[in-house]
Amino acid sequence: MVFVDSYPKTSKLVRSEFLVAFVALGIGALFGVVQALHRTGVFRGFVSSADYYTILTGHGVLLALVFTTFFIAGLFTWAVANSLERELPQRIAWSAFWIMLTGTVLAAVSIIGGLVGAPSILGHDLKADVLFTFYAPMKAHPAFYIGAALIIVGSWVAGLAYFKSLWEWRSENPDERIPLQTFMVLTTMLMWYVSTIGVAVEVVAFLIPWSLGLIQNVDPLLTRTLFWYFGHPVVYFWLMPAYLVWYTILPKLAGGRLFSDPLARVVFVAFLLLSTPVGFHHQYTDPGIPSGYKFIAMTNTMFLLLPSLLTAFTVVASVEHGARQRGAKGYLSWLRNLPWGKPAFAGCMLAGLMFAAGGFSGMINAGMNINYLIHNTIWVPGHFHLTVGTAFALTAMAISYWLVPQITGKKLRQRSIATLQPYVWFVGMAVMSNAMHRAGLAGIPRRTAEPTYDEFAFEGVAGTVGEMRIQIAIGGFLLFVGAAMFLIVMADTLLARRGGTLSVNSNIPEPLSGADHSPRILDNYKLWTAIALLLIVIAYGPPLASMVADGLFAPGSPPIPV
Amino acid sequence: MALSRRQFVGAAAGTAALAATGTATAQEEPDYGGWFDDVSNYDGTVDKRGQDTVTITVGAQGNNGAFAFDPAAVMVSPGTEVVWEWTGEGGGHNVVSDGDGPLDSGSAVSEAGTTYSHTFESEGMFKYVCIPHKALGMKGAVVVRPGSGSSGDGGSGGQQQQGPPENPDYGGWFDNVSNYDGTTVDRTDADSVEISVGAQGNNGAFAFDPPAVRVTPGTEVTWTWTGEGGGHNVVSDGDGPLDSGGAVSESGTTYSHTFEEMGVYKYACVPHESLGMKGAVVVGGPLGGSGGGSGGGSEQEGSGIELSGPQWLLSGSVLLAFFSPLLFAVAMRRRQNGRPPQMGEGGELQRATGPEPVEEAKETEPAVELGHDEYDPKGTAALVAFYFVLIGLLWVFMYFVEFLGRVSIIG
Numbered sequence: 001m002v003f004v005d006s007y008p009k010t011s012k013l014v015r016s017e018f019l020v021a022f023v024a025l026g027i028g029a030l031f032g033v034v035q036a037l038h039r040t041g042v043f044r045g046f047v048s049s050a051d052y053y054t055i056l057t058g059h060g061v062l063l064a065l066v067f068t069t070f071f072i073a074g075l076f077t078w079a080v081a082n083s084l085e086r087e088l089p090q091r092i093a094w095s096a097f098w099i100m101l102t103g104t105v106l107a108a109v110s111i112i113g114g115l116v117g118a119p120s121i122l123g124h125d126l127k128a129d130v131l132f133t134f135y136a137p138m139k140a141h142p143a144f145y146i147g148a149a150l151i152i153v154g155s156w157v158a159g160l161a162y163f164k165s166l167w168e169w170r171s172e173n174p175d176e177r178i179p180l181q182t183f184m185v186l187t188t189m190l191m192w193y194v195s196t197i198g199v200a201v202e203v204v205a206f207l208i209p210w211s212l213g214l215i216q217n218v219d220p221l222l223t224r225t226l227f228w229y230f231g232h233p234v235v236y237f238w239l240m241p242a243y244l245v246w247y248t249i250l251p252k253l254a255g256g257r258l259f260s261d262p263l264a265r266v267v268f269v270a271f272l273l274l275s276t277p278v279g280f281h282h283q284y285t286d287p288g289i290p291s292g293y294k295f296i297a298m299t300n301t302m303f304l305l306l307p308s309l310l311t312a313f314t315v316v317a318s319v320e321h322g323a324r325q326r327g328a329k330g331y332l333s334w335l336r337n338l339p340w341g342k343p344a345f346a347g348c349m350l351a352g353l354m355f356a357a358g359g360f361s362g363m364i365n366a367g368m369n370i371n372y373l374i375h376n377t378i379w380v381p382g383h384f385h386l387t388v389g390t391a392f393a394l395t396a397m398a399i400s401y402w403l404v405p406q407i408t409g410k411k412l413r414q415r416s417i418a419t420l421q422p423y424v425w426f427v428g429m430a431v432m433s434n435a436m437h438r439a440g441l442a443g444i445p446r447r448t449a450e451p452t453y454d455e456f457a458f459e460g461v462a463g464t465v466g467e468m469r470i471q472i473a474i475g476g477f478l479l480f481v482g483a484a485m486f487l488i489v490m491a492d493t494l495l496a497r498r499g500g501t502l503s504v505n506s507n508i509p510e511p512l513s514g515a516d517h518s519p520r521i522l523d524n525y526k527l528w529t530a531i532a533l534l535l536i537v538i539a540y541g542p543p544l545a546s547m548v549a550d551g552l553f554a555p556g557s558p559p560i561p562v
Numbered sequence: 563m564a565l566s567r568r569q570f571v572g573a574a575a576g577t578a579a580l581a582a583t584g585t586a587t588a589q590e591e592p593d594y595g596g597w598f599d600d601v602s603n604y605d606g607t608v609d610k611r612g613q614d615t616v617t618i619t620v621g622a623q624g625n626n627g628a629f630a631f632d633p634a635a636v637m638v639s640p641g642t643e644v645v646w647e648w649t650g651e652g653g654g655h656n657v658v659s660d661g662d663g664p665l666d667s668g669s670a671v672s673e674a675g676t677t678y679s680h681t682f683e684s685e686g687m688f689k690y691v692c693i694p695h696k697a698l699g700m701k702g703a704v705v706v707r708p709g710s711g712s713s714g715d716g717g718s719g720g721q722q723q724q725g726p727p728e729n730p731d732y733g734g735w736f737d738n739v740s741n742y743d744g745t746t747v748d749r750t751d752a753d754s755v756e757i758s759v760g761a762q763g764n765n766g767a768f769a770f771d772p773p774a775v776r777v778t779p780g781t782e783v784t785w786t787w788t789g790e791g792g793g794h795n796v797v798s799d800g801d802g803p804l805d806s807g808g809a810v811s812e813s814g815t816t817y818s819h820t821f822e823e824m825g826v827y828k829y830a831c832v833p834h835e836s837l838g839m840k841g842a843v844v845v846g847g848p849l850g851g852s853g854g855g856s857g858g859g860s861e862q863e864g865s866g867i868e869l870s871g872p873q874w875l876l877s878g879s880v881l882l883a884f885f886s887p888l889l890f891a892v893a894m895r896r897r898q899n900g901r902p903p904q905m906g907e908g909g910e911l912q913r914a915t916g917p918e919p920v921e922e923a924k925e926t927e928p929a930v931e932l933g934h935d936e937y938d939p940k941g942t943a944a945l946v947a948f949y950f951v952l953i954g955l956l957w958v959f960m961y962f963v964e965f966l967g968r969v970s971i972i973g
Contacts, residue, residue: 002920019890027883034876045872112880213738214765216836255928259939313946317939324937325928334941360953370965409920441964461964495893499918505925512934560626 003082003406003506004498010081010088011407015494016097017074018404020104021067021396022490027108028062029483031055036432036476039449040469047115052449053129054114060132061111061148064238064388066104069151071396072241073100073158076185078403079244080162082506083179084169088161096158103150110144124211131447133231134207136223139559142211149203152196159189177515178523180261181248187268188240190529191233194536195276198229210559217556221288222547228279229540236275238388240268242355242395246315246348248508249399253345254338256322258511259314262518267314269522270307273532274300277539284371293543294368300539301366308359315352321512344504347398347422351391354429358386361437378451379440382433390429397486398422402504404490409498414489421489425482432475435468442468592705594635597660597689600699601625601634605733608633611709616642618702620657620676620692621649628652629695631702640706643681650674653694660689660701670694682706725779725824725846732774735799735828738838739773740764747772750848755781757841759796759815759831760788767791768834770841779845782820789813794839799828809833821845 004011034055037043047055073096081088113119113126120126121141128140134148162185166178178186206218206226247264251257258264280297283289320334328334339345361383364370374380405412412418442460444451451458458465521527591607598604603624610616616638624630628651638644646657646667654670657678665688667678682688685706692700729746736742741763749755755777763769767790777783785796785806793809796817804827806817821827824845831839 002922005920023883023886026886027880030876030879030883043872046876047873115877115880213740216738216838255926256932309946312949313939313942316945317942320939320941321932321937323941325930325932327929330941331944332941356949360956363953363957364960367961370961373960373965373968406922409917491890494890497918499920502920502922505923507925512937558626 002409002502003078004409007081007087009090010077010093013088013090013093013097014074014078014403014407017070017077018400018407019494020101021070021074022487024062024066024070024104025393025483026487028059028067029480031059031062032483033476033480035059036473036479039451040473040476041450041452042469042473049449051115053131053447054111054127056447057114057129057131058108058111061107063393064132064234065148065151066108067396068238068388068392069100069155070104072237073097073155075241075244075396075399075403076158076162076188078407079181079185079248080165083181084165086165086169089164092157092164093161096154096156096161098154099157100151100154103147103152103154106143106147106150108147110141110147113141133227135227136207136210136218136220137557137560139211142208145203145207145211149200149208152200152203156193156196159193162186162189177518177520180258180264180511180515181244183265183523184240184244184247184268186525187272187528188237188244190525191240191272191275191532192237194272194529194532195230195233195237198226198279199231202226202230215553217553217558219547219551219553219555220557221286222544222552224283224286225279225289225540225544225547228282229276230279231282232279233275235384235387236271238392240271242351242392243267243311245395245399246311246352247318249402250315250345250348251318251322252508253342253348253402254319254322255326256318256320256324257509259317259321260513261511261515262513262522263310263314264511265515265518265522267307267310269528270310271304272528273535274304274307276532277535278304280539280543281366281368281371284368285375288547289543290546291368293539296539298366298368300535302363305359305363308355312352312356319349341419343418343422344398344402346419347394347401347425350422350426351394351398354386354394354426354433355391357433358383358391361386374440376446377440378436378444378446381446382436382440385429385433385436390425390433394422394425394429397425400486400490404493405502405504406506408494409502410493410496411500411502412489412504413492413496415503417485418489421482421485424478424485428475428478428482430475431471432479435471435475438463439465439468439472444468592635592637592687592703594687594689594703597701597703598634601630601701602699602734603630603632604634606731607635607637607703607705609637610642611637611639611707613638614642615645617645617647619649620646620655621652625695625699627698629692629698629700631657631692631700634701635703635705637705637707638682639708640683640685641681642706643679644704645677645679648672648674648676655692655695655700657690657702658693660691663688663690665690726826726844728776728849730826730844732826732828732842735840735842736773738764739769739840740838741769741771742773746774746776746842746844748776748849749781750776750778750846752777753781755783757783757785758788759785759794760791764834764838766837768831768837768839770831770839773841774844775842776844776846776849777821778848779822779824780820781845782818783843784816784818787811787813787815791834793833794831795833796829797832799830799840802827802829804829 034046035052038046038049038052038055077088077093107128110126110128113121114129118125118127121143124141126141126143128134128144130138130140130144134140134145162182166182166186169182202223206215206223209215210218247258251259278297278301280289280294281301284294319338323334323337326337328337338349340349361379364374365380365383401412401418404410438460439458440446442458442465444458444465460468601624603622616636618636619632621628622630622632624632624634628649631646636644648655648671650673652672654672656670657665657667659665665680670693682704685708688704688706690702690704728748729744741761755775757775758771760767761769761771763771763773767788770785775783787794787810789812793811795809796804796806798804804819809832821843822845824847827843827845829841829843
């Protein structure tokens with residue numbers, strides 16, 4: 001039976017979550033192409049260079065926070081219902097949805113307010129030109145921070161719905177191993193609970209009172225540290241759902257079976273342990289943090305390569321298994337024997353390939369000394385457009401081609417556009433991201449509307465700056481086209497009539513190595529969460545204590561701009 | 563697309579009563595076209611007409627540091643020599659015309675006592691900046707216009723003196739004052755007015771109550787200490803007449819001043835100014851009725867937003883995207899209209915007769931069934947090994963060529 005008929009209530013929830021995600025994707029992509037054309041100087045007529053930062057904030061918040069969180073909520077809702085074979089607790093799950101939606105509207109309206117002259121609402125200018133990383137002392141309208149806080153709180157409540165499902169399932173199946181998809185969802189949510197404490201404290205204890213005028217000053221270093229306590233794990237919150245897709249669905253799409261269930265569990269546990277005590281690697285140039293603690297963050301970050309390398313092996317081996325089951329022979333020629341014409345498969349594979357490249361630039365970012373080479377240059381956006389912008393986003397779009405028919409009961413429409421779409425995204429991102437990396441090596445800064453200076457000329461190692469600009473603009477435009485193609489397919493599919501025979505099949509075959517062969521301790525959430533917290537105390541305790549020791553709000557900074 | 567700055571033009575009365583700070587409240591304010599939007603210490607144009615020499619401080623406090631010209635906007639008579647004098651604070655500054663103007667003090671210097679002067683012969687508006695700190699808001703303007711400045715230019719028709727408007731533009735003075743609710747308390751009926759010092763507000767006993775009060779000329783204003791919130795004093799902002807001396811905390815302490823001239827008198831408690839312990843006394847004519855000064859009124863420029871063609875396109879697209887769920891819902895409804903009514907939300911009971919049946923594609927059977935023991939992922943091993951070699955080589959390139967090759971970056 002199709003998912004929509006087995007779990008009609010949960011299907012409706014997933015559809016609502018996806019719909020919000022797709023609208024955010026549309027607006028975010030529009031802001032993205034405006035930026036790409038603006039900062040490269042190809043066309044600057046859409047907005048003034050001052051409003052560029054409003055567009056930049058909108059792009060970051062709508063894509064990295066709203067699109068991701070809503071899509072992940074939808075995917076996780078599906079994964080839990082699918083693997084535990086039950087409807088989710090509706091009241092909790094729907095409250096989560098409405099809390100997150102309220103937060104999204106508040107944040108989005110505050111950002112858009114900056115484009116319409118920042119009207120004064122409740123005594124504060126309605127704007128939020130503070131970028132996705134919303135550092136103090138840049139200040140936004142209180143509604144922006146309240147909205148961001150509600151999105152986070154809503155995601156916590158959504159996590160509660162997943163846990164409640166597990167507890168219900170556990171009472172009926174006391175001795176079984178937690179199904180793999182649910183295991184991945186809950187491990188991710190535990191990581192998310194641990195890591196969002198930082199941003200919650202930052203926003204609720206400091207930024208909201210400060211933006212309301214209840215406190216005059218905040219300590220920028222303390223709030224930045226709290227932000228990055230959350231700011232790096234959030235990338236794993238984006239990545240782990242992509243891994244869930246790659247581990248549990250991609251092998252089936254390739255025609256094979258997952259290589260090893262226990263290996264997948266080890267990978268997710270490693271992320272729970274190591275995702276959070278690494279945030280200082282975003283603050284290598286910040287004064288006031290002892291180098292030794294930056295070094296600890298670097299070491300932890302490098303250890304995080306391990307689960308990703310394990311994933312590279314396991315996922316590729318599972319796909320190879322699929323190719324062999326399709327009758328492929330030879331050392332590498334099996335790569336030809338895969339369903340490259342199926343958009344769900346092709347999208348996930350291209351996303352994984354891009355992530356391999358993103359992994360390399362991530363290693364450079366994480367190196368404590370080599371980081372100075374590219375710190376705050378456009379290399380960094382080049383890196384995260386490979387990771388969140390492709391490994392996550394392209395996987396999300398690709399798996400929608402497989403998932404949306406199941407949660408709607410409607411056949412995928414516009415198949416030819418869908419088939420082409422992952423390749424358009426891949427080419428666009430390859431062109432844009434490559435040029436961004438090279439431009440970063442030439443020293444071109446990120447977060448800059450007009451990166452040109454009177455008495456200084458950037459010099460590229462290979463190629464000219466003008467050529468890089470053109471590539472960034474072309475790549476950005478292709479990505480916009482790619483997003484539009486995806487949205488057209490989705491809109492047409494969602495508007496179609498239900499019925500008939502779908503082109504997708506939801507059966508997920510058993511892994512080659514099942515969970516039975518793995519130690520039960522892998523499913524011991526209490527133990528892993530305790531170790532994760534301990535590692536955080538070691539990595540963050542003393543530096544945070546020294547920041548707080550001179551006063552919670554000192555050394556303080558008033559808001560900028562005044 | 564920024565909103566035009568609101569400009570309050572004083573009631574049409576004469577200009578005899580100028581504020582203690584010398585602000586040309588009753589003088590028609592020149593239109594600077596948004597030039598001062600990001601200049602924190604701009605507080606109206608200071609009328610210094612009739613003087614032979616006018617001094618402007620370079621590196622005065624403002625714009626989050628010593629990044630201001632003081633006064634930022636000044637009005638002088640033709641033939642006046644304007645002298646810029648460096649305070650030595652805030653790093654190197656210079657004075658250079660915006661665009662093609664006559665001012666150019668050369669490159670930035672930071673020595674205290676440096677001066678630069680220019681004599682303005684012709685009428686007009688001369689905007690200038692400090693180039694290194696332009697982005698921070700270190701901007702100024704000299705307006706050259708005939709007239710005799712603070713002695714008044716005869717008014718515009720001999721109406722009754724009115725002074726500042728009912729709600730003067732305090733220029734952001736009350737932005738962080740929690741107990742200021744946007745109104746100026748009207749006490750023009752009283753001969754003496756009392757203001758309490760150390761009233762509740764600004765997160766403690768750090769407020770003047772009322773923070774803004776309007777009195778008639780000749781009124782004696784008395785500040786009375788509540789004794790709460792530590793030591794307070796009453797000191798004018800800038801050059802004004804108020805100064806109660808050092809901070810005292812005793813309850814019952816008083817300080818009074820009789821205001822004779824119309825104007826806006828801002829003051830603060832120096833120890834708690836940053837907390838928002840600020841106030842203002844507005845000296846002007848009585849309000850209410852259709853007094854003589856109603857001719858000018860307070861003129862607010864239109865707050866229309868002007869968009870260019872592409873900006874319309876962008877805003878249109880954003881709005882369209884924003885409302886797309888709504889359009890989508892409408893489209894869904896229209897499609898469903900052609901179907902039986904029970905198809906709406908698809909409840910369990912209606913399923914039997916309701917939605918069209920859906921089934922999944924058949925699972926594709928593998929051509930070759932490969933079990934756990936028969937499968938050896940050698941192709942994967944080759945790919946992973948290749949990836950390791952590739953990122954290893956790239957890392958060596960990045961570290962030894964790019965990073966170490968550019969020692970200048972790391973000193």
